């Protein structure tokens with residue numbers, strides 16, 4: 001029977017072209033808690049996804065000569081592949097470009113507008129384009145964006161506003177009376193003293209200077225500004241505004257939103273206020289975790305100091321990377337990443353403590369008892385303490401995870417591992433094996449070791465999925481009754497007489513010096529500036545003015561555009577050329593959407609012999625300039641049908 005529901009979310013990621021291990025930190029944590037809740041009997045909903053709107057993304061796509069959606073599809077596929085490699089067990093992946101999400105966000109906008117919580121005004125502010133944030137004068141750092149340090153521009157536009165100020169008192173009351181709602185606790189004071197008490201300004205929730213966003217449902221030419229769109233993902237994924245039954249009724253309010261510390265403000269002030277305005281409960285908890293830093297600062301692609309999780313997984317395995325991230329750093333605090341810290345952690349905890357315990361135990365059962373696990377015999381002085389430590393661990397793990405203390409939870413499990421290793425040193429089975437009089441004691445030791453390992457394998461399964469399975473293979477138990485979480489409270493369920501079989505080392509010991517050199521060489525290779533290959537396109541053979549005069553160029557207005565029925569790369573355009581209309585088929589689908597084309601004044605080669613392109617008539621062609629992957633249509637702002645010469 002289910003113990004209840006558990007809804008955990010990660011932030012939805014900006015699809016920058018590559019995610020680094022800093023990004024994977026939130027997801028690995030969410031994955032661990034989701035797996036933990038599942039094995040302990042909860043009905044879990046784990047949501048992640050991508051945050052795909054805004055000017056920054058439109059700009060990046062443009063730089064690459066791609067339509068934003070085409071660009072995004074590629075990047076999102078890479079992100080999903082990374083999560084697959086990292087075995088992230090999400091239940092749903094939301095994209096803010098999903099039609100369903102867009103429709104639901106528009107309904108949210110409308111509800112807030114009709115309620116009077118969204119109103120129209122004009123915004124003048126200091127805007128940082130890369131961060132998509134408006135800032136006030138006092139927030140700037142040395143006159144620049146406080147987040148990225150780049151210059152800001154004064155921007156003024158008509159815009160819709162959310163009445164954030166209306167919720168100031170309610171927010172203050174919520175945070176003051178429910179400090180558990182935000183962890184770590186220090187963040188509660190930060191929100192109250194730095195943001196709420198000084199006074200909340202209403203929040204701009206629409207933009208009209210770019211169009212890559214969800215259209216405002218009540219006025220053309222405006223798109224919904226990113227945070228309202230992005231934050232709503234946590235409820236649109238559950239089917240909001242349908243609240244009566246289904247996922248929303250089941251899982252909302254979320255048990256925890258896991259977020260990086262820099263976006264706590266958005267999640268506890270803006271998001272809580274939006275939820276208050278919608279009259280729905282706020283999440284039970286927001287946890288703002290720290291950053292993983294490299295010497296020299298936060299990991300960031302733009303600074304060029306990213307650590308690629310795929311490289312680390314290829315070398316040490318997915319379990320090692322996940323274990324390291326969760327164990328090494330205290331979840332609410334910043335931590336420094338270095339290769340050396342990573343390798344030492346893998347060697348000490350995984351290769352030595354856990355790997356050795358399993359390999360020594362299975363070897364001894366093979367050597368002393370022909371691989372058959374004996375029934376426990378005469379007690380040794382050390383059994384009781386081992387049993388106590390092993391069977392009380394799950395309760396301690398539970399307490400730690402209740403506070404999202406992943407490192408502490410793993411430490412509780414490692415206490416059992418270290419206690420079991422100590423049990424070997426205390427009982428010295430190799431000495432017992434020398435004297436037949438100690439056979440019964442040796443049986444006890446071997447049984448206790450195997451049963452200890454079984455309990456450890458049960459406890460690690462939410463964090464080290466493969467390792468738990470590899471242990472089960474060696475001690476020959478199947479997933480099921482003997483691996484269920486509840487069996488970690490009981491010592492002695494391992495079936496006597498089972499034949500074990502040694503496998504490969506769980507975590508081969510790393511030669512740290514050699515490995516550090518190998519990693520350094522890899523990173524140097526990655527840093528080596530690639531030879532820029534500049535494509536030189538030679539000019540065509542000379543022509544005379546008479547040759548050129550044969551080409552009849554006219555301006556034309558695109559009045560309709562649509563997809564080609566049988567070719568992905570082609571679009572079919574209807575052009576107004578003076579009084580006449582023409583149909584032209586053009587290979588620009590990768591670069592323009594039909595909506596972007598309508599209204600453009602393009603240049604037509606009007607006397608080109610008509611042809612059929614994949615079955616559709618094309619009466620001429622339109623001019624475009626290309627540079628590498630980038631393509632842009634040549635336009636001329638003049639009456640259609642004008643002669644170009």
Ligand code: ME8
Pocket residue numbers: 010011012013014015021022023025026051230231232233258259260261262263290291292293298299
């Ligand atoms: O903020 N260490 O997306 P994002 C730890 N789209 N965490 C890090 C990190 C590091 N070095 N670098 C990034 C966004 N992160 C918005 C969220 S939610 C409605 C919208 C974390 O791709 C960062 O703190 O910039 C954040 O929690 C997450 O990665 C996504 O960052």
